[in-house]
Amino acid sequence: MINEDIKRVCVEKCSGNLKLVTSDIQKDIVSACAIGTTNSIIKDLGDSLFAILVDEACDVSNKEQMTVVIRYVDKLGHVVERLLALVGVAKKNMNISDLFFLVTNVVNVVRGSCKRHDILQEIQLAKIKETLENGELSNGQGLNQNTTLKRGGGGDTRWSSHYRTLVSLEYMFSSILDVLDLIVKDMKLSSDQRHEAHNLLKSLQTFEFAFSLHLMISLLGITNELLQALQRKDQVIVNAMTLLDDISSFCAKHDIEVPSLVDTYVVPGRVRRHVEKRTVLHHFQVELFFQVIDLQLQELNSRFSEANTKLLLCVACLNPSDSFYAFDKEKLIRLSKFYLKEFSEVQYSTKELDNQLETYILDMRSNTHFVNLKGIRDVAEKMVEKGKHALYPLVYKLITLILILPVATATVERAFSAMKILKNRLRNRMSDQFMVDCLIPYVEK
Incomplete structure (x- = not known):
C-alpha cells in the first residue's frame, strides 16, 4: 500500500x-x-x-x-x-511557581553558552576533588560521577524532569553561585546580563528559595511511592518532617540567613500596610508546606478516584501468578459492570459470564500450557494460541479490555x-x- x-x-x-x-x-x-x-x-x-x-x-x-x-x-x-x-x-501555588521560574532562568543563564557550561563543570570537578581529599566524600565505582545542571521538561506534568533539575541544582549549588558571580564581575558582558546574574544570585541566597527547593525535592522524590499507596497520606508528612533540618544545614553550608520562626513574615515587593500580619512559621508551614501537599493530594485523588481504585483491584484478579491465586469470580463479574456497552444485558447475561468464568478457571489451573505465565498479556497470547479465546469469548473480551487500559x-x-x-x-x-x-x-x- x-x-x-x-x-x-x-x-x-x-x-x-x-x-x-x-x-x-x-x-x-x-x-x-x-x-x-x-x-x-x-x-x-x-x-x-x-x-x-x-x-x-x-x-x-x-x-x-x-x-x-x-x-x-x-x-x-x-x-x-x-x-x-x-x-x-x-503551578497553582505562587511560591512554587516562582521557584520553577527562577530555576529556569538560572539554567538558561548558567548554560547560556558552552564557555559557561565548561566553567561550571570545571568548578564542580575542582570542588569534588577537594572534598575527596578532605575525606568528606567516599570514592568508588558509580560515586561522584560527572554531572551537569539539567533542564526541566516542557510541561508542568513532567515532574520527573523537574525533579532531576532540582536535584542537580542542589548538588551543584555552590558551583552555580560561583559561575553567577563570575558573570557579575565580567566587564566584557552587557550591563543587562550582569544585572540579571546579580538578581539571580541574590534570589538564590534566600531562605525562601532554600525552603521551596527542598520542599519540592522532598515531595517529588516520593511521588512515585504515593502513586502506589494513595491512602498513606501520613507518609508524606512523616518523610517531610526532616525537611527543616535539611534546609538548615543547606543554609549553614552556603551562608544563607535563617529567619526566626516567631518573627513577623515580610512579603517581598508588597506594600506592608495592606498585608495581614503572620509569623515566619505560619508562612512556611501553612502557606507553603501544607498548601503544596494538599495540592498534590488533590491531584492524585482526581487521577485515582474511588471507581478507579475499585477497577484496579478487580483487574488484579486476572493475574495468572501462582496458578491464578488472585482469581475472584465475584470481582470479575463486578469488573464487567464497568463496561456496560460491552457487557449489556441485551447481549449477555451475568449468568453466562458466571458460567464461563467458572469453567475458565478450572481449565486454566489444570492445563499445563497455562502454568508459569507471568502476566495478563501472556494469558491473552496463550489463549489465542490454544484457541481458548473462542471457547471463552466473554472472559477473553474482559482480558482484552484490561490489556488496553493505558497504564504506560x-x-x-x-x-x-x-x-x-x-x-x-x-x-x-x-x-x-x-x-x-x-x-x-x-x-x-
Missing part, C-alpha cells in the same frame, strides 16, 4: 524527471508514506476495542505538541501501541524522542503537517 502511494506521487509530480530533489516532491512522498502507514495501522486495528493515550511536550521551537497513541490487542492476542498523529496545541506511556515518550531528532535547531521552522508526516513512518518503521 505504501509503495503504491509513493509510486502514484512520483508519476503525478515528476513528469518524467525522476531526480526527486524538489522540496514539494519530497514532502509529497513523505506524506504518502504517512498515509500508507496510517492505513496499515487502521487495517490491523479493524473493529477491535482500543484505548487512546495522549501527552504533551514542547518541541525545539517551544511550541506545545500533543501526541496521540492507540492501544489495542491484535488478532494474535498481542498488545499493540501505535502512533496516530502529532499536532500543535496551545513508553510509546508516547518514544514519539517525543523522535520529535527532538526530526525537529532540531537546524530545522526549527518545520511545519506541523510535515513533522506529522515524517514522524508517523519514522516511529512505525
Whole structure:
C-alpha cells in the first residue's frame, strides 16, 4: 500500500524527471508514506476495542505538541501501541511557581553558552576533588560521577524532569553561585546580563528559595511511592518532617540567613500596610508546606478516584501468578459492570459470564500450557494460541479490555524522542503537517 502511494506521487509530480530533489516532491512522498502507514495501522486495528493515550511536550521551537497513541490487542492476542498523529496545541501555588521560574532562568543563564557550561563543570570537578581529599566524600565505582545542571521538561506534568533539575541544582549549588558571580564581575558582558546574574544570585541566597527547593525535592522524590499507596497520606508528612533540618544545614553550608520562626513574615515587593500580619512559621508551614501537599493530594485523588481504585483491584484478579491465586469470580463479574456497552444485558447475561468464568478457571489451573505465565498479556497470547479465546469469548473480551487500559506511556515518550531528532535547531521552522508526516513512518518503521 505504501509503495503504491509513493509510486502514484512520483508519476503525478515528476513528469518524467525522476531526480526527486524538489522540496514539494519530497514532502509529497513523505506524506504518502504517512498515509500508507496510517492505513496499515487502521487495517490491523479493524473493529477491535482500543484505548487512546495522549501527552504533551514542547518541541525545539517551544511550541506545545500533543501526541496521540492507540492501544489495542491484535488478532494474535498481542498488545499493540501505535502512533496516530502529532499536532500543535496551545503551578497553582505562587511560591512554587516562582521557584520553577527562577530555576529556569538560572539554567538558561548558567548554560547560556558552552564557555559557561565548561566553567561550571570545571568548578564542580575542582570542588569534588577537594572534598575527596578532605575525606568528606567516599570514592568508588558509580560515586561522584560527572554531572551537569539539567533542564526541566516542557510541561508542568513532567515532574520527573523537574525533579532531576532540582536535584542537580542542589548538588551543584555552590558551583552555580560561583559561575553567577563570575558573570557579575565580567566587564566584557552587557550591563543587562550582569544585572540579571546579580538578581539571580541574590534570589538564590534566600531562605525562601532554600525552603521551596527542598520542599519540592522532598515531595517529588516520593511521588512515585504515593502513586502506589494513595491512602498513606501520613507518609508524606512523616518523610517531610526532616525537611527543616535539611534546609538548615543547606543554609549553614552556603551562608544563607535563617529567619526566626516567631518573627513577623515580610512579603517581598508588597506594600506592608495592606498585608495581614503572620509569623515566619505560619508562612512556611501553612502557606507553603501544607498548601503544596494538599495540592498534590488533590491531584492524585482526581487521577485515582474511588471507581478507579475499585477497577484496579478487580483487574488484579486476572493475574495468572501462582496458578491464578488472585482469581475472584465475584470481582470479575463486578469488573464487567464497568463496561456496560460491552457487557449489556441485551447481549449477555451475568449468568453466562458466571458460567464461563467458572469453567475458565478450572481449565486454566489444570492445563499445563497455562502454568508459569507471568502476566495478563501472556494469558491473552496463550489463549489465542490454544484457541481458548473462542471457547471463552466473554472472559477473553474482559482480558482484552484490561490489556488496553493505558497504564504506560513508553510509546508516547518514544514519539517525543523522535520529535527532538526530526525537529532540531537546524530545522526549527518545520511545519506541523510535515513533522506529522515524517514522524508517523519514522516511529512505525
